[in-house]
Amino acid sequence: MAYKSLLACIKDLEHIGQLRRITKEVDPNLEMADIHLETFARKGPALFFENVKGSPFPAVSNIYGTKERTEYIFRKEIPKLKKIMAIKGNPMAALKHPFQNVNVLFTALKALPKKSMFKPPILHAETSIDQLPQIVSWPEDGGAFITLPQVLTLPPGSHNPMHANIGMYRIQLSGNDYIPNKEIGLHYQLHRGIGVHHSLYNESEERFKVSIFVGGPPSHTFSAIMPLPEGLSEMTFAGMLNSRRFRYYWQDGFLMSSDADFVITGYIKKNQLKKEGPFGDHIGYYSLAHDFPVMEVAKVYHRKNAIWHFTVVGRPPQEDSYFGHLIHVLAGDILGAEFPGIREVHAVDEAGVHPLLLAIGSERYMPFERIGRTYQAERPEEILTQAQHLLGKGQTSLAKFLLIADGTHAPKLSAHDINGFFTHLLERIDWRRDLHFLTNTTIDTLDYSGSGWNMGSKVIMACAGAVKRKLSATLPLISLPAGFSNPQMAIPGIIIISAPEYIDIAQGKRDILALALSLPSELVTSHPLIVVADKSDFVSQNMANFLWATFTRADPAQDIHGVDSFTENKHWGCNGPLIIDARTKPHHAPELIR
Secondary structure, eight states: OOOHHHHHHHHHHHHHOEEEESOBOOOTTTTTHHHHHHHHHTTTTEEEOOTTTTTTOOOOOOOSSSHHHHHTTTTTTHHHHHHHHHHHHHHHHHHHHHHHHHHHHHHHHHHHHHEEEOOOOGGSSEEEEGOOOBBOOSSSSSSEEEEOOOOEEEOOOOOOGGEEEEEOOEEOOOOOOOOTTTTTEEEETTHHHHHHHHHHHHSSOEEEEEEEEEESHHHHHHHTTOOOOOTTTHHHHHHHTSOOOEEEEEETEEEEEESSEEEEEEEEEEEEEEEEEOOOOTTTTOOOEEEEEEEEEEEEEOOOOOOOOOOOSSSSSTTTTHHHHHHHHHGGHHHHSSSSTTTTTEEGGGGTTEEEEEEOOOSSSEEEETTEEEEEESSSHHHHHHHHHHHTTTGGGGOEEEEEOOTTOHHHOOTTTTHHHOOOOOOOHHHHTTTEEEEEOOOTTTTSSSSSSTTTTEEEEEEOOOOOOOOOOOOOOOOTTTOOEEEEEEEEEEEEOOOOOOHHHHHHHHHHHHHHHHHHHHGGGOEEOOOOOOOSHHHHSSSHHHHHHHHHHHOOOEEETTTEEEETTTTTEESSSSEEEEOOOOSSSSBBBO
16 A cells, blocks of 8 residues: 555544544653553554644554554555565576566566655654653653654765665653753664664764654555565665655755654764663563663754654563564565575564574484384484574574474474474473573673673574473472472473572572472473473463563573583583573563553
């Protein structure tokens, strides 16, 4: 659907009964977020806030609040985009059938960005930072934030729009030590697209110009978060996803979107950092205040009838979860080209996306053993190489727990069937050999489970071969040490146990040692995974709670233990059940609570 503006999308959603107008004045300090979160939780409509307290501009949220609404917005373009992404992933297949793909290739050519020849809508008027809706989502947030920004940068010396990087990096508009109306904070890491440009500008005399867009056609927002194949620009992708070319314009040396609702221009201060945060983030905890780049604001532009586009992030699922759904729909077909041998990956939304990655690989070349009528890999070998590839590239490199299974003889196994995947893995994994740790490494900056900010570990859990055990759905009779209580089943094979409050590392390890000594090694034959938690009732209540608490509150190197554990040739394993310490710890970031 070719939307010329955000307003056009809003009118379309209203026409089909998928948008609610809120006419009364609403406070951007927590109240708007409360309404958004309650509406999202009941799968309600998009929300149009006509009267935002303290701002002359209306605001909209929850546009992507359901899978059906997200797919409706891009309903005409999804089939074409899937074909284009597949061609990017396997161009040789397109060359073998050129006439079948000519329309798809022509679509891509028609989507190249287009320069506006006359004064564009975005230059209707100027405003200031304090006039923008100052939306604060969580009580301990450090100020107001832009939650759906499109941040455009160019490398030094370039004026070619095709060289631009457009990414989504949160923006702090107020609070902390930012000079009101003159400074804002940008949260990004140096390995991201904008960070690469930042490093280049540090070696250049040129000022680091940045343009921040808010609003515009929905495809523009989505293009800022889509992991694109090499050589496909965000502007071109946005044009393809909207069946309308991305319009751009140069103003005072800044490259900007002609169709955005707002554009903030300015300069990154190369050698200056300021505290940014705290911010209630999508893992379900606050990311704390840390030093990040500062942007000196030049001008703030807006179009006529401009609308502020925002969302609220928190413990998933949230509205941004459907970005992940759309990414999977569009990019699933190129997975094999990006990661040879990998059939499927799933960054688990309920676990905060980056803490847990499920993958299905393939053992194609290694020695096999006969199992029934088929030959299967005897042990994980090739899938370990595939797992390391996943941890070495793009967004999948942020995974902390990577669980990978050989899917060669399991055609029905799906990484999106989480219960089925865990059952398949736990039936086959051998804790004595199938755990592979990466220690003293970097982890996602939003994850505070590690040994320090942006510091922690990763683990690969890999399984292949025949079923080794039959998982039990019955709680066994076990004797627990003092302080441990209330064992509960999560799913067959996984026991959750309430544990004493975690005070410090030494006491935490003593607790786990006492538990490990009390459990028999033979328990691994029916219950191979034990999770200790603050409250076993909460963690075992449903799969979402299990995934979130277990994988956001554990650092593999510090918090994985085992019954009858050993170290041999620098390899750690255990003969009995694996134990994950998923208690809340003093160094963790606070949980989001309203």
